[in-house]
Amino acid sequence: MLEETGPDRLPAYMAMLAAHAQAAAQALATQTSEKKSDALRQAAKIIAEKKDEILRINEIEVEAAEARGQQASFVDRMQLTPARITDICESLKKIADLPDPVGQVIREWSVQNGLEFQRVSTPIGVIAVIYESRPNVTVDAAALAIKSGNAAILRGGSECIETAKILHACFCEGLIAAGLPAYAAQIVATADRDAVGLLLGGLDNKIDLVIPRGGKSLVARVQAEARVPVLSHLDGICHVYLDRDADIEKAVSITLNSKMRRTGVCGAAETLLIDRERLPELLPPVAAALREAGCELRGDHAVTEIDPEIAHAIELDWHTEYLEPVLSIAAVEGVVGAISHIRQFSSGHTESIVTENAGTAQKFLDGVDSAIVLHNASTQFADGGEFGMGAEIGIATGRLHARGPVGLEELTTYKTVVRGDGQIRP
Amino acid sequence: MLEETGPDRLPAYMAMLAAHAQAAAQALATQTSEKKSDALRQAAKIIAEKKDEILRINEIEVEAAEARGQQASFVDRMQLTPARITDICESLKKIADLPDPVGQVIREWSVQNGLEFQRVSTPIGVIAVIYESRPNVTVDAAALAIKSGNAAILRGGSECIETAKILHACFCEGLIAAGLPAYAAQIVATADRDAVGLLLGGLDNKIDLVIPRGGKSLVARVQAEARVPVLSHLDGICHVYLDRDADIEKAVSITLNSKMRRTGVCGAAETLLIDRERLPELLPPVAAALREAGCELRGDHAVTEIDPEIAHAIELDWHTEYLEPVLSIAAVEGVVGAISHIRQFSSGHTESIVTENAGTAQKFLDGVDSAIVLHNASTQFADGGEFGMGAEIGIATGRLHARGPVGLEELTTYKTVVRGDGQIRP
Numbered sequence: 001m002l003e004e005t006g007p008d009r010l011p012a013y014m015a016m017l018a019a020h021a022q023a024a025a026q027a028l029a030t031q032t033s034e035k036k037s038d039a040l041r042q043a044a045k046i047i048a049e050k051k052d053e054i055l056r057i058n059e060i061e062v063e064a065a066e067a068r069g070q071q072a073s074f075v076d077r078m079q080l081t082p083a084r085i086t087d088i089c090e091s092l093k094k095i096a097d098l099p100d101p102v103g104q105v106i107r108e109w110s111v112q113n114g115l116e117f118q119r120v121s122t123p124i125g126v127i128a129v130i131y132e133s134r135p136n137v138t139v140d141a142a143a144l145a146i147k148s149g150n151a152a153i154l155r156g157g158s159e160c161i162e163t164a165k166i167l168h169a170c171f172c173e174g175l176i177a178a179g180l181p182a183y184a185a186q187i188v189a190t191a192d193r194d195a196v197g198l199l200l201g202g203l204d205n206k207i208d209l210v211i212p213r214g215g216k217s218l219v220a221r222v223q224a225e226a227r228v229p230v231l232s233h234l235d236g237i238c239h240v241y242l243d244r245d246a247d248i249e250k251a252v253s254i255t256l257n258s259k260m261r262r263t264g265v266c267g268a269a270e271t272l273l274i275d276r277e278r279l280p281e282l283l284p285p286v287a288a289a290l291r292e293a294g295c296e297l298r299g300d301h302a303v304t305e306i307d308p309e310i311a312h313a314i315e316l317d318w319h320t321e322y323l324e325p326v327l328s329i330a331a332v333e334g335v336v337g338a339i340s341h342i343r344q345f346s347s348g349h350t351e352s353i354v355t356e357n358a359g360t361a362q363k364f365l366d367g368v369d370s371a372i373v374l375h376n377a378s379t380q381f382a383d384g385g386e387f388g389m390g391a392e393i394g395i396a397t398g399r400l401h402a403r404g405p406v407g408l409e410e411l412t413t414y415k416t417v418v419r420g421d422g423q424i425r426p
Numbered sequence: 427m428l429e430e431t432g433p434d435r436l437p438a439y440m441a442m443l444a445a446h447a448q449a450a451a452q453a454l455a456t457q458t459s460e461k462k463s464d465a466l467r468q469a470a471k472i473i474a475e476k477k478d479e480i481l482r483i484n485e486i487e488v489e490a491a492e493a494r495g496q497q498a499s500f501v502d503r504m505q506l507t508p509a510r511i512t513d514i515c516e517s518l519k520k521i522a523d524l525p526d527p528v529g530q531v532i533r534e535w536s537v538q539n540g541l542e543f544q545r546v547s548t549p550i551g552v553i554a555v556i557y558e559s560r561p562n563v564t565v566d567a568a569a570l571a572i573k574s575g576n577a578a579i580l581r582g583g584s585e586c587i588e589t590a591k592i593l594h595a596c597f598c599e600g601l602i603a604a605g606l607p608a609y610a611a612q613i614v615a616t617a618d619r620d621a622v623g624l625l626l627g628g629l630d631n632k633i634d635l636v637i638p639r640g641g642k643s644l645v646a647r648v649q650a651e652a653r654v655p656v657l658s659h660l661d662g663i664c665h666v667y668l669d670r671d672a673d674i675e676k677a678v679s680i681t682l683n684s685k686m687r688r689t690g691v692c693g694a695a696e697t698l699l700i701d702r703e704r705l706p707e708l709l710p711p712v713a714a715a716l717r718e719a720g721c722e723l724r725g726d727h728a729v730t731e732i733d734p735e736i737a738h739a740i741e742l743d744w745h746t747e748y749l750e751p752v753l754s755i756a757a758v759e760g761v762v763g764a765i766s767h768i769r770q771f772s773s774g775h776t777e778s779i780v781t782e783n784a785g786t787a788q789k790f791l792d793g794v795d796s797a798i799v800l801h802n803a804s805t806q807f808a809d810g811g812e813f814g815m816g817a818e819i820g821i822a823t824g825r826l827h828a829r830g831p832v833g834l835e836e837l838t839t840y841k842t843v844v845r846g847d848g849q850i851r852p
Contacts, residue, residue, distance in 0.1 A: 026769060030792050111814045115803055122795060124825050208825045229655065229826045250848040257850035343452060365843050366456055369548060377541055377846030386851065387842070388537045399550050399634045400655045401827040404842045416813070416830045417791050420803030422676040424683035425812065 010192055017153055018203035020183040021126040025151035027181050029123050033100035035178050040096035040143050043174025044089040047139070050170055051085050058135065058163040065133075065159050078133040078160045088139050088167075091391070095143045098390040101408040102149040118417040123149030125208035127411065128199045129393070130222060132214035133157030138164045141213070142171050142185040144393050148411035151184045153207070155199060157214075158191035165189060196221075202228040211406070213394055231406050233397035235321045235347035236266030238379045241338040241364065242282050243355035244275040250376055251282055251354045252289045257378040258352060260293045264323050266395060267350050267372075267382030271318060273338045276331040280306055283329070295325045302331035318345045335360050339367040346370055348397045350382040371396070371403040436618055443579055444629035446609040447552040451577035453607050455549050459526035461604050466522035466569050469600025470515040473565070476596055477511050484561065484589040491559075491585050504559040504586045514565050514593075517817070521569045524816040527834040528575040542845045547838040549575030551634035554625045555819070556648060558640035559583030564590040567639070568597050568611040570819050574837035577610045579633070581625060583640075584617035591615060622647075628654040637832070639820055657832050659823035661747045661773035662692030664805045667764040667790065668708050669781035670701040676802055677708055677780045678715045683804040684778060686719045690749050692821060693776050693798075693808030697744060699764045702757040706732055709755070721751045728757035744771045761786050765793040772796055774823045776808040797822065797829040 028036075047054065058080040065075050106119040127150045129141040138154055145152035156164040168187040175182050188195045199207060200222060210230045212222035219234050240258045242251045258269035274282050283306050287297060298313040310329065317328040318341075332338045335353070342351050352374035353364040361375040372382050384392025384405030392405040402410035454462075473480065484506040491501050532545040553576045555567040564580055571578035582590040594613040601608050614621045625633060626648060636656045638648040645660050666684045668677045684695035700708050709732050713723060724739040736755065743754040744767075758764045761779070768777050778800035779790040787801040798808050810818025810831030818831040828836035 026795070029795060109814060111812070115807065115812075117813060125795075229824070247848070253848065253850050261851055361845075369452070369455060369551075370841065372842050372844065374844040375846060376848050377844055378850040380851040381541065381844060381846075381849070386537070386541075387543060388535060398655070399839050403839055413825050413829055415796065416798050418798065418800040418803055418807060419787075420801060420807075422673070422679065422802050423807070424679050424804040425687055425806040 010190070010194055011198060013190070014188075014195060014198040014203055017186050017188065018126065018206035021151040021153050021186060022206045024181040024183040025123065025125045028146070028151060028184050029102070029149050031149070031180060035180055036100070036147055036149070037096040039146060039175045039178035039180050040092045041174075042177040043139070043143070043171045044092040046170040046173045046177075047085065047092070047167065048089050050166070051082065054085060054163065054166050054170075055080055055082070057166050061160055061163055070159070074133070078135065078157070078163070080135055080163065084136065088136050091136070091140055092143050095147050095391050098147065098408060100147070101412045106414055113423050114421060115423055116419045119414050120417050121409070121412040121414050124411060124413050126151045126153065126206055128153045128155065128207050128210045130155045130196055130199065130210065130212045130214075130218065131157065132218060133160035134213075135160055135163045135167055137213055138167045138187070139171060140391070141211070141393060142168070144391060144408060144411060146175070146180070146184055148408045150411060151186075153186050153188065153199065155188040155196060161189075161191055197225065200225040200227065211393055229401070231394065231396040231398065231402055231410070233266060233347070233349060233395050236268065236349040237271065237319070237321050237345060237347040238267060238269045238350045238382070239271045239273055239338075239342050239346060239352070240269045240379060241273040241332070241335070241342075241351070241353045242275060242278075242286070243335060243338075243353055243357065243360050244278045245357035245360060246275075246278070246282060246354040247356055248282065248285060252285050254352065254354050254376065254378050255286050256289050256293060258380055259290065259327050260295055260325060261378070261380045263325050265380065267380050268323065269352075269379045270321050270328065271345065272327055272329045273332045273341055274303075274329065275334055275338075276302060277334065279303070279331050283307060290327060293325070295327055297327055297329060299329040300331060303329045321347070335363050335367075339364065342368050342370070349395065350374070350379045352377060352379050436616070436620055437624060439616070440614070440621060440624040440629055443612050443614065444552065444632035447577040447579050447612060448632045450607040450609040451549065451551045454572070454577060454610050455528070455575050457575070457606060461606055462526070462573055462575070463522040465572060465601045465604035465606050466518045467600075468603040469565070469569070469597045470518040472596040472599045472603075473511065473518070473593065474515050476592070477508065480511060480589065480592050480596075481506055481508070483592050487586055487589055496585070500559070504561065504583070504589070506561055506589065510562065514562050517562070517566055518569050521573050521817050524573065524834060526573070527838045532840055539849050540847060541849055544843040545840050546843050547835070547840050550837060550839050552577045552579065552632055553635045553637060553837065554579045554581065554633050556581045556622055556625065556636065556638045556640075556644065557583065558644060559586035560639075561586055561589045561593055563639055564593045564613070565597055566817070567637070567819060568594070570817060570834060570837060572601070572606070572610055574834045576837060577612075579612050579614065579625065581614040581622060587615075587617055623651065626651040626653065637819055655827070657820065657822040657824065657828055657836070659692060659773070659775060659821050662694065662775040662821075663697065663745070663747050663771060663773040664693060664695045664775050664808070665697050665699055665764075665768050665772060665777040666695045666805060667699040667758070667761070667768075667777070667779045668701060668704075668712070669761060669764075669779055669783065669786050670704045671783035671786060672701075672704070672708060672780040673782055674708065674711060678711050680778065680780050680802065680804050681712050682715050682719060684806055685716065685753050686721055686751065687804070687806045689751050691806065693806050694749065695778075695805045696747050696754065697771065698753055698755045699758045699767055700729075700755065701760055701764075702728060703760065705729070705757050709733060716753060719751070721753055723753055723755060725755040726757060729755045747773070761789050761793075765790065768794050768796070775821065776800070776805045778803060778805050
């Protein structure tokens with residue numbers, strides 16, 4: 001297909017993908033849970049069987065990327081190993097085992113004239129997933145879409161397109177083996193960058209949702225260009241606030257874990273706020289633990305006055321998602337000051353308060369308007385798996401439809417079913 | 427304010443509205459139900475007190491519209507009467523009495539490490555409502571926004587701007603009397619059409635949601651231009667399907683009510699589908715009742731063959747929302763044919779099946795993917811009030827966040843509150 005699409009053929013090709021996806025979505029919407037799960041299990045089996053071929057194709061692409069001088073971290077992300085293929089298959093089986101999010105009666109009620117109402121969960125329709133050169137996303141995104149009754153159009157990074165294509169082919173074999181339409185998961189089989197623009201344009205209202213998975217520049221492009229709804233997050237400027245009533249041990253361990261468990265994830269803390277009233281007592285042990293773990297610290301005036309080894313933070317620091325072992329630290333006037341700082345600088349992702357005072361905690365949980373707010377727990381719990389959701393396709397910081405982890409349930413919408421016995425409206 | 431904004435001042439003016447709205451939304455998010463409801467009741471009192479002044483201002487605008495030769499239906503919609511002002515006040519009190527949609531625990535769960543999760547409803551933030559020259563929308567939209575903890579920016583039709591402004595001023599007095607920020611409901615006090623474009627652009631990410639209320643051209647412009655989420659519907663091409671197992675009496679009364687109760691509403695039926703197997707029996711009584719009520723009929727070949735007085739429908743008819751006493755009629759191959767016709771031509775708003783066969787009804791309710799699907803009931807029940815939702819700001823046919831009537835609950839989003847005891851992620 002790659003060779004068949006030239007620039008002039010691209011719109012027709014994309015329109016075809018969209019039409020197939022729409023038809024497949026309609027067929028998929030009323031399939032049984034058993035069939036959908038069976039497709040994922042069959043796909044896992046087929047991927048395991050074709051492991052050697054997948055690895056061979058991936059190796060060619062990895063070598064080409066290395067020859068082009070791609071960064072080691074980039075190459076690592078696109079590289080498959082036998083263990084990583086096993087992980088992909090395990091993930092498929094795990095998603096297959098999750099409860100079906102479609103057809104759930106979310107609420108039931110009736111009104112005086114006897115009409116009975118049910119709000120029932122339904123698939124969204126056609127979901128376009130735009131991601132970078134990460135082979136596992138091809139399978140993960142397709143599996144989450146199918147399990148939630150949606151058709152997927154997958155657009156992966158061009159450096160890894162052949163790996164994505166063979167994984168996709170295996171996935172489709174799973175769909176077919178389960179008696180589901182193969183078009184339920186399609187891959188954009190061209191590296192042409194204009195394909196992304198067409199997806200973001202909605203392809204004549206046939207794309208119902210776009211989910212970008214990848215770095216900031218990808219997400220920013222999707223958010224800026226999309227003419228259809230997007231579930232995504234751009235920044236994860238997460239805060240930990242150590243209150244005057246914080247337990248010192250928890251303050252140290254939660255701050256350390258929030259920042260340093262993994263610094264490159266969106267739920268990693270970027271700014272530490274400390275109640276000015278207890279700054280002299282809380283800062284030293286926290287700073288010592290962070291330093292020992294290799295974290296660079298930047299503080300405001302109050303902070304550097306107590307610990308002159310901490311560098312001076314500039315305004316930009318409060319706006320920065322480092323994604324590195326760097327933490328900015330500010331003193332604030334209690335929980336009100338913390339809420340106010342977070343309102344000004346947070347990206348609405350995840351914030352945590354450490355305090356033994358239940359009233360103060362409640363003030364923070366009420367007053368901070370981020371997708372996820374925690375009390376006495378690490379910001380690194382910002383993850384669908386940790387939420388008990390089984391799997392997630394990403395985290396959303398927009399305000400509509402889904403906030404926080406986007407799992408199977410968040411990939412559904414609803415309709416209202418009304419049952420009467422001949423009622424007409426007066 | 428109107429006179430102070432020139433074309434060059436407009437962006438600064440709109441940015442100011444947005445900044446005020448954002449600040450007000452933050453203040454409003456944690457207000458008590460009592461205060462919010464009190465504001466609406468106070469506003470009702472003030473509007474009732476200022477009735478004469480409101481009527482006087484409205485009369486000037488009505489006369490000006492008539493002098494410009496506006497259509498009678500347009501003038502009727504913008505005109506206030508003592509009875510209509512009473513309705514506005516009653517609506518305010520009704521919304522005040524509804525349960526607070528904010529702060530509701532939607533779900534609670536915990537995971538093995540002891541973390542406790544709550545999904546809690548929160549306001550969306552800043553909602554821009556763009557509407558035509560209908561004075562009641564100013565008050566209704568503001569009331570629904572405030573009750574759900576959101577700040578509103580109101581932009582009404584220019585022909586009625588002075589009426590909207592005095593109603594808005596009364597509303598703000600209500601806010602102030604209840605101790606809430608007056609900026610929680612702002613009106614765009616200029617007729618400059620570029621103001622709408624700026625709202626649709628999101629004003630530097632300060633507008634969280636746009637709701638258009640009005641005719642198709644307004645909604646189409648909003649859908650085409652908005653860079654922020656929109657809840658709306660463009661068309662209401664609603665279908666009634668008379669199944670082979672339909673009760674004739676219900677078939678007649680539901681079709682008649684769905685089409686003719688009010689022909690200008692979005693939930694009015696535009697196309698009637700009849701099971702071919704029972705067409706000769708079902709068509710005549712239904713057609714007779716519709717004709718007697720003054721409805722023009724257009725049918726496909728099978729329909730006109732039985733009743734040659736029915737005009738021939740053309741392809742365009744199946745795509746048309748008449749909003750007039752006109753109905754297109756097609757014969758279909760049972761429920762499967764009905765679902766297929768609806769998939770092709772429906773706008774995803776509301777469809778109804780008339781049948782005594784529960785299995786067939788379920789097939790229809792499952793297979794038709796519209797916001798509202800009914801069994802043995804009129805499509806004209808497509809209304810938040812009839813759903814028992816108390817009030818609605820409109821009906822949404824998009825697929826994300828809200829489908830069907832948009833009431834107070836649909837004007838909220840959620841956050842996840844996580845309570846721990848020092849948990850860190852391994």
